[in-house]
Amino acid sequence: MNMAAHFSHFSYIVTVLLMVAGLFIVIARGNLIKKLIGLSVFQTSVYLLYIAPGKLIGGTAPILAPQFSVYSNPLPHVLILTAIVVGVATLALGLAIAVRIREAYDSIEEDEILALDHTAADAQGNGSP
Amino acid sequence: MTLAAHLPALQVVLPLLAAPVAVLLRRGGLAFAVVTAAAWAAFATAIGLWLQIGQGGEGHVISYHIGSWPPPWGIEYRVDRLSSFVLVLVSGMAALVLPYSRSSIAREIAPENHYLYYAMFALCLTGLLGITITGDAFNIFVFLEISSLATYVLIALGRDRRALTAAYQYLIMGSIGATFIVIGIGFLYLMTGTLNLADMAGRLGAIESSRPVLVALAFLTVGISLKLALFPLHQWLPNAYTHAPSAVTAFLAATATKVSVYVLIRFYFSVFGESLVFDQLPLPQVMLGLSLCAMFGASFVAIFQNNLKRLFAYSSVGQMGYITLGLSFDSVNGLAASIVHLFNHGIAKGAIFLLIGGIVAASAARGAVSPAPTFANLAGLAKRMPLTCFGIVLGGLSLIGVPGTAGFISKWYLILAALEKGQWWLVGAILLSSLLAVAYVWRFVEVAYFRAAPPGQDARGEASPALLIPAWLLVAATIWFGLDTSFSLGSALDAAQHLVRTGR
Numbered sequence: 001m002n003m004a005a006h007f008s009h010f011s012y013i014v015t016v017l018l019m020v021a022g023l024f025i026v027i028a029r030g031n032l033i034k035k036l037i038g039l040s041v042f043q044t045s046v047y048l049l050y051i052a053p054g055k056l057i058g059g060t061a062p063i064l065a066p067q068f069s070v071y072s073n074p075l076p077h078v079l080i081l082t083a084i085v086v087g088v089a090t091l092a093l094g095l096a097i098a099v100r101i102r103e104a105y106d107s108i109e110e111d112e113i114l115a116l117d118h119t120a121a122d123a124q125g126n127g128s129p
Numbered sequence: 130m131t132l133a134a135h136l137p138a139l140q141v142v143l144p145l146l147a148a149p150v151a152v153l154l155r156r157g158g159l160a161f162a163v164v165t166a167a168a169w170a171a172f173a174t175a176i177g178l179w180l181q182i183g184q185g186g187e188g189h190v191i192s193y194h195i196g197s198w199p200p201p202w203g204i205e206y207r208v209d210r211l212s213s214f215v216l217v218l219v220s221g222m223a224a225l226v227l228p229y230s231r232s233s234i235a236r237e238i239a240p241e242n243h244y245l246y247y248a249m250f251a252l253c254l255t256g257l258l259g260i261t262i263t264g265d266a267f268n269i270f271v272f273l274e275i276s277s278l279a280t281y282v283l284i285a286l287g288r289d290r291r292a293l294t295a296a297y298q299y300l301i302m303g304s305i306g307a308t309f310i311v312i313g314i315g316f317l318y319l320m321t322g323t324l325n326l327a328d329m330a331g332r333l334g335a336i337e338s339s340r341p342v343l344v345a346l347a348f349l350t351v352g353i354s355l356k357l358a359l360f361p362l363h364q365w366l367p368n369a370y371t372h373a374p375s376a377v378t379a380f381l382a383a384t385a386t387k388v389s390v391y392v393l394i395r396f397y398f399s400v401f402g403e404s405l406v407f408d409q410l411p412l413p414q415v416m417l418g419l420s421l422c423a424m425f426g427a428s429f430v431a432i433f434q435n436n437l438k439r440l441f442a443y444s445s446v447g448q449m450g451y452i453t454l455g456l457s458f459d460s461v462n463g464l465a466a467s468i469v470h471l472f473n474h475g476i477a478k479g480a481i482f483l484l485i486g487g488i489v490a491a492s493a494a495r496g497a498v499s500p501a502p503t504f505a506n507l508a509g510l511a512k513r514m515p516l517t518c519f520g521i522v523l524g525g526l527s528l529i530g531v532p533g534t535a536g537f538i539s540k541w542y543l544i545l546a547a548l549e550k551g552q553w554w555l556v557g558a559i560l561l562s563s564l565l566a567v568a569y570v571w572r573f574v575e576v577a578y579f580r581a582a583p584p585g586q587d588a589r590g591e592a593s594p595a596l597l598i599p600a601w602l603l604v605a606a607t608i609w610f611g612l613d614t615s616f617s618l619g620s621a622l623d624a625a626q627h628l629v630r631t632g633r
Contacts, residue, residue, distance in 0.1 A: 019312075026301060035301060043308050049315050076318075079267050083311060086274045090304050093278055097285055097297045104290035113294055 011052035018045035030110040032101060036094045043087040050076040050083070133177065137193035137206040140174045140216065141259045143167045144223075148251035157243030164247040165227045168254060172224040175216040175258075179620075182213045188627055192264070200264065201325035207264030211468065211624035215261045215391045218472050222383045222479055223254045229599040230376040233486050237374040238286050246286060250380070253279035257388045266314045266324045266400075269392060270307065273356070277303045280385060284373040289501075295368035302355060302365040309352030316345035317400075330400045337405045346406065349396055357389035359453060360423035363446040370442035375486025378438060382445055383479030387471045390452055394467070397456070398628040407459040416457035421558060423450030428565035432572065437488075437502040440569055441481055444528060447562070448474045454559075455543055461625045463546035468621035470539030473610060477527035477536060480603035484520045487592030487600060491517075504572070509582025514591050518577045520604045525570030527607045530563050534611040538618055 018041055025038025054076035062071040098108055105113050132139075147167035151160035182189050193206040208216070227250065238246055256276025260269055281303070285296035318324055320341050321332040336342060351362075358366045366386075370378045397406045407413050424447055431443035452474070455467030488502050491514060500506050511518040527534035540559060547555040591597060610617045 023305070026305065032297065039301060039304055042305070046308055046311055046315065049312065050318075053319055075324075079318075079324075082267070082271055086271065086307075089278055090274070090300070093281055094297070094300050094304075097281070097293055097300065100285065101290075101293045101297060104293055117291055117294070 011048060015045050015048045015052070018042070018048065032098045032108040032110065033095070035110075036091060036098065039094070040087065040091055043083070043090070047080045047083060050080045133181070135193075136174050136177050136181070137191060137208055137262055138195065140171060140178065140220075140262055141206075141255055143170050143174070144251045144258065145255040148248045148255065151244055151248040151251060155244050157240060157247075160244035160247040161227070161231055164251045165224075167251060168220065168223040168227050171254065171258060172217075172220040175213065175220040178208050179213040179217055182208060182210055201323045201328035204268055205264040205325055205327075206262050207327070208262060209624070210620060210627060211391065211394065212261050214468065214472070214620040214624060215388060216258060218475055219254070219257045219261065219384045219388060222380055222475065223250070225599045225602060226376050226380045226383075226479070226483070229379075229483055229486070229596060232593055232595040233376045233490060234374055236490050237288055237376075242286060246283070246374075249279045249282045249286075250377075252276070253283060253380075253385075257384055260388050261391055264326050266317065266326055266329065267311075268324075270311045270314060273307055273310065273392075276385070276388075277307060277356075280377075280381060283377040283381075284369050286377070287372045287374050289372050291368070292372035295365075295372045299365040299369045302362075306352045306355030306362075309348045309355065311352075313345040313347075313349035313352060316341045316348065320345070326395065326400055330402065333401065337402065338409060342401075342405075343410075346401055346410075350393075350412070353389055353393045353396070357386045357393065357453075358446055358449055360419045360426060360446065360450065363423070363427065363449075366446055367439055367442040370445065370482075371436055371439040375438075375482065375489055378442075379479050379482035379486065382442075382482050383475040386445070386449060387475050390449075390456075390467070390471050394456065394464070394628065398464075403459055403629070413457045413459060416453055420450040420454035420457060421562075423447055424454070424558070424562040425565065428562055428569065431569045432565065434569075435503050435505070437485055437504070437507065437573065438482070440572070441478065441485070444566065444569060445474075445478055447566070448478070448528065450562075451539065451543060451559075455539075455546060458546045458550060459629070460546050460549055461622070461629045462542050462549060464625035464629055465618070465621040466539050466542035466546055468624055469542065469614075469618050470536075472617050472621070473527065473535035473539050473607070476603050476610070477524045477534075477607045480600055480607060481521055481524040481528075483596070483600035483603065484517050484524070484592075487517050487596040488514065490596060491590070491592045504576045507573070507576050508580040510577040512582055516591055516597060516601070520601055521577075522570070522574060523604050524607060525566075525573065527611065529566040529570060532611075533608065535607045535609075535617070537611055538614050542618075 022038045022042025022045060026035050026042065029035055029038060054073040056070055056072050059070040059072035060068045062074050101113065102108050105116055107113055144167045147164045150163050154160050154163065178191065181191060191208040194200065195204040195206065234243060234246055253276050256272045256279060259272030260276065263269055263272060281296045281300045284299060285293055317329060320336055320339065321329050323329050323332060333342060355362045370382060427443050427446035431440050431447060434440040434443060452467045452470050455463045455470065485502055492500060492506060527536035530536040530540035540563065543559055544556050
């Protein structure tokens with residue numbers, strides 16, 4: 001086996017690692033900012049999942065010319081440009097909400113926020129507000 | 130080409146254009162006028178499409194090529210019986226909720242944010258309509274994110290600070306769900322080389338049980354289930370519905386999860402096909418189990434809630450169980466029950482949440498933040514607000530499935546489907562879970578009708594007509610569609626027959 005064969009699955013391995021790592025951060029961390037970072041890592045892994053198979057080794061941009069016969073697929077790039085925009089918008093909105101939460105609760109730790117909600121609910125005298 | 134030929138594009142473009150216009154106008158009243166006009170135009174468009182489908186005869190499909198690029202190269206908008214039915218539900222709810230919003234958000238959202246509320250509402254409507262009408266897999270994801278991002282903002286607009294945490298929680302869960310969906314679509318694209326759903330279905334036939342296709346099915350199922358709040362994935366829903374502004378809750382409860390159900394039906398029946406989803410995999414059994422958990426678990430939890438909005442939010446999770454239960458049967462009657470319940474539950478729950486919004490608005494002194502609609506605040510409400518309470522009771526009867534209300538029709542078809550499969554015990558389960566609905570609706574009846582009002586609180590009157598009329602139109606619709614089912618059940622049966630037989 002030559003080196004190229006060894007590395008043929010490299011992008012998939014990186015994709016899966018990023019995917020699992022991102023999802024783990026979202027689930028395991030209580031800090032609202034860290035959760036958003038995890039979410040971004042998770043979304044980034046998808047970019048790789050789409051982009052990597054679209055690239056052919058030695059392929060060029062799909063502009064028809066007599067001297068080229070191998071082209072890379074441009075569609076995944078276009079799709080992922082859209083997905084990147086969506087990811088940025090999600091991150092921006094998430095951070096904006098985190099800022100508002102910080103203003104309202106004076107904390108960005110999930111457990112502290114939950115505790116504040118519970119004490120507020122107890123003060124009102126109803127268990128599940 | 131006449132205007133009628135461009136209805137599929139107008140369906141999405143009108144609310145999409147209304148959003149930036151609303152932002153530019155920067156005045157609550159003007160933004161309201163623009164977005165409401167767009168929503169009514171979208172409703173008219175949806176009805177126009179529904180009529181066109183009806184005129185086209187058996188199995189007619191409207192295919193609209195965006196930019197005149199023929200599918201599978203270009204993006205295709207595809208309207209059939211099922212999608213036109215969902216379009217009517219979504220745009221109709223928007224057309225009713227928007228006029229209601231005007232006086233509802235006056236007390237719940239700061240006046241300087243009103244124009245943003247209308248812009249976000251228009252974007253949310255655009256996304257939901259786009260998901261329903263598009264025939265392109267990646268387009269589904271883009272529209273899903275448009276509607277989801279707008280939804281997070283709408284929820285965060287609630288006055289209570291817990292609205293922020295609810296919106297954040299929903300953002301995390303919703304983004305994970307959407308990313309799962311896009312991973313699933315990615316695998317399908319890698320295997321078929323196409324994003325057009327109809328084209329994809331044709332190409333999947335040869336490779337249907339290869340591993341990447343199964344992985345795609347798994348990712349799509351989990352992702353969409355998160356969005357539709359299938360039982361163990363429903364954690365975001367109760368908080369989001371409880372703390373969002375009343376009008377937002379009503380709109381989301383009636384449309385957002387329903388559109389997700391539509392996407393699930395589309396992928397299961399039109400793309401993957403029943404032989405893969407229902408014959409080769411244990412998916413029907415899993416879905417049956419989860420549906421039963423939702424029907425019993427969530428309805429049971431609903432009984433013990435003290436906040437009326439939260440009670441009906443848990444009830445929504447339970448009612449989603451009936452919809453997925455119908456799906457799991459893989460029969461014409463089962464699928465028809467799902468589709469018709471999607472509509473019937475949408476209008477009943479929309480009516481209930483609109484009426485609760487009326488209670489919230491009426492119980493606040495002018496300018497003050499309204500108290501939460503907890504049972505402690507609702508004692509003797511029926512004396513103060515007889516129309517509102519009676520409306521909630523009628524909506525509740527539809528949730529229970531009493532004959533004469535729309536909910537009965539869906540339960541009847543669910544039971545028919547269960548009997549077809551020879552599963553008698555399921556009939557018992559459906560009836561038993563309806564008793565749980567009786568219990569939580571009765572809690573409201575008991576507090577509102579049989580408890581004495583606290584002294585000094587029996588003078589205040591009904592909610593304003595601007596709040597009551599849209600809500601009562603929906604209440605009337607739950608009764609109407611319980612008696613005359615030619616639109617709701619007719620469309621659902623027609624759609625189900627085509628989906629189950631041919632996947633189109």
